[in-house]
Structures are given as C-alpha cells and as structure tokens.
Amino acid sequence: MFEEGQLYSAVTTQDDGTVTVHLADNHPGLHDEAYLARRGEIAAAALAHEPGGPVPVVQYTDDEHGIWRTVCAELAPKHERYAHPEFLRGKEALGLPAERVPQLSEVTALLAPLTGWSYTCAPGLVPLRDFYGRLGRRVFSSTQYLRHGSQPLYTPEPDIIHEVVGHGNQLASPRFAAVTEAAGAATARLETDEAVKFVADVFWFSMEFGVMADGPDLKAYGAGILSSYGEMDEFGSMEIRPLDLVDMGTLNYDITAYQPVLFRAASVDELEDVVGSFFATVDDDLAARLRAQAPASV
Structure with missing residues (x-):
C-alpha cells in the first residue's frame, strides 16, 4: 500500500537557513552539486510561501526549459497513441506551452476557467491529509x-512535468476533475489514518495509474502513466483487472517500478459510478469493512 513520503525527496532546513534536498540513492542528480543547489533554492522558495499568497515565480534556466521542451515533444505522439480521449480533450482545452516551463500561476490561469482548479507550490512532500484536503478545495499542490x-x-520522483503535464491536463477534464475533488473531500470525513490511506491507494490505481477502455482499445487516463515516457509503452502488457475497490485499496505495490497490475474502467461513466461514488460516500466504517475483505496475501 501507499506509504506517505515514498514519492518525494526529503527536504530539511539547516541552522543557517540553507535548504537541503536529500535525493534517493538512485537519483541521477545525487552527485551533481549544481543540481542539488538548484533543488534547494527552489524548495526554499516554496517553504517560504505564505498560504493564499502569490505562488513564487521560478526563473527557469535555458537548460530547464530544454528539459521541458524535450519531454513535451517526446510525450506528445505517445499521448495521441495511448491517452484516453477524455484526457486528450482536457489537454487540448488547457493548451499548456510546450516550448517552456510554465509558472504555476499560468497553469492556474489556464485551468481555472475550465474546471475551477488552481495550483499552489510544494517543496516536495505534502502530508497526506494536507494534500488531499487541498484537492477537496480544488487546489493541487505541485513541485x-x-x-x-x-x-x-526519467525521474524517480514527481517533478513539475508529472504534476502539470500529467495532472494538469487531467484536471482540465471536468469529469476527471470532479473525481479528484471527491477524493480530496473524502478525507475531511475520515478520522483514521488507515481510511485516508485506503482512499489514497484507490486514487493511486485510478487517477494516478488508471486505464480505460476506448472501444476495443485500452487507453490510459492516469497522470502517472501519461507523464511517463516509458510507462506508456509498458502499460498494455501489464495484468489488467476490472475496477475493484478492495483490490485497489489494499494491493501491495512498488512505486519505484512500472506498475505490474492496473485496473481498467469500462468507461468514464464506470469510473464515476464506482470510484467517484466511493470517494463521495466513504467513511471510516466503509473503509474498514473494505479493508477487512482483502485476502491475507494481498
């Protein structure tokens, strides 16, 4: 199951005010002092951000714009081939720039008229209840x-490409945005951490790594798949199961590898009926009952 803190590098503040980002051992930037310093600089700006205030502007370098440009160019044809039409409609409506990294305030300006969502900054990990609580208010916390x-x-952790290209385009769909909002609102009703994690795991296997039928074809709508160059080539060969809340909320998985088990919605209607309705109605008792139905080997 999902464990809080798995996805993001730890961020600490030293006594002199210096912010340090602690990268995982498999991170390609682990021994790049310039990259480490840049990560600390960007994280410090997010840590200093006052809730409700303007999101810090990051002056991206030519190299950073080049990374964004390269990834967008490589993802575009894969989206046309692998993304579900509902995601593609959101992507077209949002119209993110492909040649440069957008500021989060720009993403908000594009997204708000479509679905009422906005973006705020995060240095890295956001506590689970805080992250989902913001989703319930139509606010996405982005690195x-x-x-x-x-x-x-490749990235071993979510970066702005995942947060904006993956989730931003997804949130530009009113239907996907409503399911995401319902997941966030659910946490306000939940008292136990176990119930919150159950919701987060169902979210993982739907809005992060969900696949969906498109006629006879299997397409992706999850932000984790659609922001990953490699994952898009692999998801069709994974074990595909029908939507099953018990399975989705309790299945063990490794976030550092391609997901070997994925859950297929027959349509957006089914996603809304099964996953969206669960988010809209779940309470601690329901989450506990569903967890108790999981096989011991899950």
Missing part, C-alpha cells in the same frame, strides 16, 4: 523543480 538533465525522460 516546481525539474528532473535531472542527464535523463530527461
């Missing part, structure tokens, strides 16, 4: 840094 330039098509 602002970019992946290391040595491997532009």
Whole structure:
C-alpha cells in the first residue's frame, strides 16, 4: 500500500537557513552539486510561501526549459497513441506551452476557467491529509523543480512535468476533475489514518495509474502513466483487472517500478459510478469493512 513520503525527496532546513534536498540513492542528480543547489533554492522558495499568497515565480534556466521542451515533444505522439480521449480533450482545452516551463500561476490561469482548479507550490512532500484536503478545495499542490538533465525522460520522483503535464491536463477534464475533488473531500470525513490511506491507494490505481477502455482499445487516463515516457509503452502488457475497490485499496505495490497490475474502467461513466461514488460516500466504517475483505496475501 501507499506509504506517505515514498514519492518525494526529503527536504530539511539547516541552522543557517540553507535548504537541503536529500535525493534517493538512485537519483541521477545525487552527485551533481549544481543540481542539488538548484533543488534547494527552489524548495526554499516554496517553504517560504505564505498560504493564499502569490505562488513564487521560478526563473527557469535555458537548460530547464530544454528539459521541458524535450519531454513535451517526446510525450506528445505517445499521448495521441495511448491517452484516453477524455484526457486528450482536457489537454487540448488547457493548451499548456510546450516550448517552456510554465509558472504555476499560468497553469492556474489556464485551468481555472475550465474546471475551477488552481495550483499552489510544494517543496516536495505534502502530508497526506494536507494534500488531499487541498484537492477537496480544488487546489493541487505541485513541485516546481525539474528532473535531472542527464535523463530527461526519467525521474524517480514527481517533478513539475508529472504534476502539470500529467495532472494538469487531467484536471482540465471536468469529469476527471470532479473525481479528484471527491477524493480530496473524502478525507475531511475520515478520522483514521488507515481510511485516508485506503482512499489514497484507490486514487493511486485510478487517477494516478488508471486505464480505460476506448472501444476495443485500452487507453490510459492516469497522470502517472501519461507523464511517463516509458510507462506508456509498458502499460498494455501489464495484468489488467476490472475496477475493484478492495483490490485497489489494499494491493501491495512498488512505486519505484512500472506498475505490474492496473485496473481498467469500462468507461468514464464506470469510473464515476464506482470510484467517484466511493470517494463521495466513504467513511471510516466503509473503509474498514473494505479493508477487512482483502485476502491475507494481498
């Protein structure tokens, strides 16, 4: 199951005010002092951000714009091939720039007229209840840094490409945006951490790594798949199961590898009926009952 803190590098503030980002051992930027300093600079700006205030502007470098440009160019044809039409409609409506990294305030300006969502900044990890609580208010907490330039098509952690290209285009669909909002609103009703994690795991296997039928074809709508160059080539060969809330909320998985098990919605209607309705009605008792139905080996 999802464990809070798995997805993001730890961020600490030293006694002298210096912000340090602690990258994982498999991170391609681990020994790049310039990259580490840049990550600390961007994280510091997010840490200093006052809630409700203007989102910090990051002056992206030519190299950072180049990473964004490269990834967008490589993802575009894969989206046309692998993305569900509902995601593609959102992408077309949003119209993100492909040649440069947008500021989060720009993403908000594009997104708000479509679905009422906005973006705020995060240095990295946002506590689970805070992250989902903001989703319930139609606010997406996004990192602002970019992946290391040595491997532009790979990142071991969510960066602004994942947060904006993956989730931003998804949130431009009113239907996907409503399911995401319902997941966030659910946490306000939940008292136990176990119930919150159950919701987060169902979210993982739907809005992050969900697949969906498109006639006879299997397409992706999850932000984790559609922001990953490699994952788009692999998802069709994974074990595909029908939507199952017990399975989705309790299945063990490794976030550092391609997801070997994915859950297929027959349509957006089914996603709304099964996952959206669950988010809209779940309470601690329901989450506990569903968890108790999981096989011991899950």
